[in-house]
Each structure stands twice: as C-alpha cells, then as structure tokens.
Amino acid sequence: MTVKNQDIALLDLGIDSSVLNEELTIINCRIERLSLSAVNFQKRVTIDSCIIGELNLCATWLIGGLTFSRNIVHSEVWWEDGGHNESEIEVSYNIFNGFVGSIDCQFGSMVTVHDNIFKLGCDWFLKDGVGDNYFDGGYCFHDNIGRTDVYFWYYPLKTRLIELLNESIATSDKSNTLEISILKDSVGVLCLKIGKELYRLDMLQNIFPPIDDCKIYYSVVSILQQYFQSIEAKNLSLPGNTAVKVRCGDLNTLVTNALINIS
Numbered sequence: 001m002t003v004k005n006q007d008i009a010l011l012d013l014g015i016d017s018s019v020l021n022e023e024l025t026i027i028n029c030r031i032e033r034l035s036l037s038a039v040n041f042q043k044r045v046t047i048d049s050c051i052i053g054e055l056n057l058c059a060t061w062l063i064g065g066l067t068f069s070r071n072i073v074h075s076e077v078w079w080e081d082g083g084h085n086e087s088e089i090e091v092s093y094n095i096f097n098g099f100v101g102s103i104d105c106q107f108g109s110m111v112t113v114h115d116n117i118f119k120l121g122c123d124w125f126l127k128d129g130v131g132d133n134y135f136d137g138g139y140c141f142h143d144n145i146g147r148t149d150v151y152f153w154y155y156p157l158k159t160r161l162i163e164l165l166n167e168s169i170a171t172s173d174k175s176n177t178l179e180i181s182i183l184k185d186s187v188g189v190l191c192l193k194i195g196k197e198l199y200r201l202d203m204l205q206n207i208f209p210p211i212d213d214c215k216i217y218y219s220v221v222s223i224l225q226q227y228f229q230s231i232e233a234k235n236l237s238l239p240g241n242t243a244v245k246v247r248c249g250d251l252n253t254l255v256t257n258a259l260i261n262i263s
Helices: 154-171 213-233
Strands: 002-004 007-012 024-027 030-035 039-041 045-048 051-058 060-062 066-069 077-080 089-092 100-103 111-114 139-142 177-184 190-194 197-200 243-248 257-262
Touching: 154 177, 154 190, 154 213, 177 213, 190 213
Parallel strands: 002 024, 007 030, 024 045, 030 051, 039 060, 045 066, 051 077, 066 089, 077 100, 089 111, 111 139, 177 243
Antiparallel strands: 177 190, 190 197, 243 257
C-alpha cells in the first residue's frame, strides 16, 4: 500500500483492519491526522518527507519494522503499548514540535534514533519503574537536538509555574518580601507556597502514571533556579522594590534553607 503526494485530512489505518499484511509507504504527504493505533503491521512501514498535524500511536505493533524519516510532526507524540518489532525501527532527520514520549512499549529488534530535533524533549530511554520501555534488541541514540532527560510532564509543569511566579510577583506587596517555599502540607502532599497561596504540585499537571515526589521536587528546584537566573542574566529587575526569597530543603525533612535570595 502506497500513499504519495496527497493532502489528507484523516488517514486512519485502524478503521478497516487490525492487521496489515502488506508494506505501507507514505511519502511526501500533508496529513492533518495520522492514526496508526490498534494495528499490527506485519510488514515494514515507511513514512518519509511528510508534514503531520497529529500522530496517534496507541497499541501500534510494528512487527516488520519502521522507517520514519524527514518528517515534521506538530503534535505531541505518545506511544503506548506498542513496538514488538522483529526488524529495525529507524527514526531519523525529523522535527518534532511536541513532546515525544512512550510507555509500556517492548522493542524486540534494534531501535535507531538519530539526527532528530525534539523541540520539547523525549523520554523514550528514561527508566521510571512504572510503564518502562524495554529494548530487548538494543538501541542506538545519537546526534539529536533537544532534551532527552525530562519526562512528559516537565514542560507543562514549567509553563504553569512560570505563570504563577509572574502573576505573584506582579501583584505582590512591594513593601514586603515575597517568600516562595517547597513544603509538604498536613497530609504529606508536596506543595509550592508562593506568598500566602499554597499549590499542590501534583495538581499542576495532568499526569499518568503518578510521578513520585523526588522527580517533581528536583524538577521544581531546577525550574526556580532557571527562572531567577534568567532574570539576572537579562539584567531584568523585579517589579517595584519586590524582594524574593526562595526556600527549600532536603526532600525528606524539608527543613527550610535559603536557596536563592534576590532583591
């Protein structure tokens, strides 16, 4: 099956069959939504030189392998319960504008990922202990641009925290110090306190599976450091005479220690 030089609103390979026994080649197409979900591809799949608005890969089994090259993908890509390849999967020379993540995938043959741009990061090779991916045939990952050490919830969390920080600093009482603290509430839930407002960190993002406190804690510390360091680096002043004190402590005890002091 070959699809070439077409402008397509929806291409859903799972509509007619859950098993495809012929090679699939999609080349030089613009596709608003491409769904390979719930299909067992017995032969090789090749997707080359396409612009894809949304890519769906839930329960996509690529027994015959995959070549995914020279594409631009605008959406987040989330691959769940898939892989199972008996031939190589190669992902190369693509631009991914959204986050690229996967959970509970098992790859039986080599997975090669190189020369891609991950604008919002990729977590394929991170081990979380829950829903890990398994690379039984090995993997080769090189010459990519973009962070590969962050989980899919990192950037939404960072965006929301920066919004809260900007709002809080802009509306703070300029005569007092604005204190920002990482702490646990009365029932042991990790929170961020900005001034008098308390925000549960597990509620600032819609995440599955649940992420442990350690990853959220150190991610928030990193985001806070980056935020205030960027203000200093750009020689930007805080509104009015606002002074900001950021406090955090050891994750287990959360005994407060001054982390950053800016006035």
